[in-house]
Amino acid sequence: MARFRSVAIAAAILIALPPHIALAQTAVRTTPADQAAFERRALQLVDLFGGKIAYSAYFDPHFQAAVPEPQFDAFRAGLIAQYGEPVAIDRATAANDRSGTVLLRFERGVATVLLDIGAAADKRVSGLQITGVTVADDSFEKVAAEIAELPGQTGFLVAELDEGTIRPLGSANVDRQFATGSTFKLYILDELAAQVAEGKRRWSDVVPLSHFSFSSAGTANWPAKTPVTLQTLANWMISVSDNGAADTLIHLLGREAIEARMRRAGHSDPSRNIPLLTTVEAFALKGNNFSDLRPAFINGDDAAQRKLLDDNRHRLTLANVDGVSFTAGPRFIDSLEWFASPNDIARLMVDLRARRSKTLLAAMAINNGVGPVAAADWSYLGYKGGSENGVLSMSLLGQRKSDGQWVVVTASWNNSKANVDTGPLIGLVTRLLALAAHAPHAAPAPGTPPAARRP
Incomplete structure (x- = not known):
């Protein structure tokens, strides 16, 4: 069905973050294991967007329910078509126990990625949002x-x-x-x-x-x-x-x-x-x-x-x-x-x-x-x-x-x-x-x- 609707740029790009995670981010103490999990999942973004990591192995069940794999694949393909292949992580900065910002470099731009790691033992990703892409020497x-x-x-x-x-x-x-x-x-x-x-x-x-x-x-x-x-x-x-x-x-x-x-x-x-x-x-x-x-x-x-x-x-x-x-x-x-x-x-x-x-x-x-x-x-x-x-x-x-x-x-x-x-x-x-x-x-x-x- 067609819908006359608003287009929220950040939300329309991709997000799957449950309210309880968003509200509880600062309530849980940071642990070395949590920090390591954030850093590991951040470094895996290159392979994720390059199609080298299985969708189900990277995202937790909540994310998979909110953003089906075909939808994510279409989004990933659109990014690559516009900015080229993912090549490196420029920076990963943890904001708290399981959340942070990652700068993911593509061939023709750098994406700002907000990443949230789930609380389960496997530390799969529960939230991912790209808030913008900067292009060098843009005009x-x-x-x-x-x-x-x-x-x-x-x-x-x-x-x-x-x-x-x-x-x-x-x-x-x-x-x-x-x-x-x-x-x-x-x-x-x-x-x-x-x-x-x-x-x-x-x-x-x-x-x-x-x-x-x-x-x-x-x-x-x-x-x-x-x-x-x-x-x-x-x-x-x-x-x-x-x-x-x-x-x-x-x-x-x-x-x-x-x-x-x-x-x-x-x-x-x-x-x-x-x-x-x-x-x-x-x-x-x-x-x-x-x-x-x-x-x-x-x-x-x-x-x-x-x-x-x-x-x-x-x-x-x-x-x-x-x-x-x-x-x-x-x-x-x-x-x-x-x-x-x-x-x-x-x-x-x-x-x-x-x-x-x-x-x-x-x-x-x-x-x-x-x-x-x-x-x-x-x-x-x-x-x-x-x-x-x-x-x-x-x-x-x-x-x-x-x-x-x-x-x-x-x-x-x-x-x-x-x-x-x-x-x-x-x-x-x-x-x-x-x-x-x-x-x-x-x-x-x-x-x-x-x-x-x-x-």
């Missing part, structure tokens, strides 16, 4: 070339933000409209924050959970009409990309109000997102159960599309979504989606930051998308991503520690003919973020459109 040009080689259509923008000015550091296809999946939820967040600032609502307002959808990690199986605060809905919608929270907010704030906010934030082609689909409407119209309505919606103008949604509001519900339709490849990602260009996302980030809402920024920072290592150069890092079959989008808003400069990093990848693999773009976006953290100030590019922000 925006090198990353741009690799992004361009991905099958399908791609675009990205790395830019410094000063009030309404966007100063590009690196970019490609910045004005092309891409399907972005759940990234559109930032427009909902923007309108919610605007209504709070106008005194129409408060973050602490309690409302009923009124609408349900797929991929709702926060609201799945909750009773209808459960009372929740607006801040809770915003946190769910952004941090875990909860679709039920998003649809509840769309109905509460008003579809047309969010569309107007999108225009004010400077979207260059707002008609692509008008009427703004709820997630369940998008699922329904993409599915086989609504093949009668789909052509009329795709071919209609904004007014006709709005009328179709209104006339069929009692049909376009979760109960009538055909989940079987989404088990294969991309479905209508060029016509039934939420669209934005890299420049549109940059202007949206300007609008979000200009609200000066601590609650808004906090919601975006719950899941910063890259983990603590990649985020170390940033005093603030907010994130929203989106994905479904054939669609991958990642957008970050950060403030550099070195000079306080605000920066946007956004990238999109669409392929209407095949599903896209998260691994390659995740690594490339992480590299863009690292380059942005140390980039010199940029001058505005000739013809760069200013960010638009209106009350």
Whole structure:
């Protein structure tokens, strides 16, 4: 089944760490045996990623259940395709009794690996997470070339933000409209924050959970009409990309109000997102159960599309979504989606930051998308991503520690003919973020459109 969801960069790369280990790391005394086990497992990473150690011999049962061997093999193959064969361990640093950080060198990059050793006597690995890969002599040009080689259509923008000015550091296809999946939820967040600032609502307002959808990690199986605060809905919608929270907010704030906010934030082609689909409407119209309505919606103008949604509001519900339709490849990602260009996302980030809402920024920072290592150069890092079959989008808003400069990093990848693999773009976006953290100030590019922000 396709899912409109957030892409958490670090989590999507690979992690299998049970809560009790994460919470108990400092509670157990370090022993020489534990230290030796960490060092031994760290040194084995070269052979593990080189396919010379059996998966079951290296990972404990918990990890094997969380990350099946075919999934790990696909991830390992993706890393090797992008960075070459693993060649050496540059450094292994124990943080406590059974955890630490390992720098694993590949032919074309060095991966930061967080490693956790299980408590069982065999000391197999219970948690492994790659938080980023650095590339020697990296540059925006090198990353741009690799992004361009991905099958399908791609675009990205790395830019410094000063009030309404966007100063590009690196970019490609910045004005092309891409399907972005759940990234559109930032427009909902923007309108919610605007209504709070106008005194129409408060973050602490309690409302009923009124609408349900797929991929709702926060609201799945909750009773209808459960009372929740607006801040809770915003946190769910952004941090875990909860679709039920998003649809509840769309109905509460008003579809047309969010569309107007999108225009004010400077979207260059707002008609692509008008009427703004709820997630369940998008699922329904993409599915086989609504093949009668789909052509009329795709071919209609904004007014006709709005009328179709209104006339069929009692049909376009979760109960009538055909989940079987989404088990294969991309479905209508060029016509039934939420669209934005890299420049549109940059202007949206300007609008979000200009609200000066601590609650808004906090919601975006719950899941910063890259983990603590990649985020170390940033005093603030907010994130929203989106994905479904054939669609991958990642957008970050950060403030550099070195000079306080605000920066946007956004990238999109669409392929209407095949599903896209998260691994390659995740690594490339992480590299863009690292380059942005140390980039010199940029001058505005000739013809760069200013960010638009209106009350």
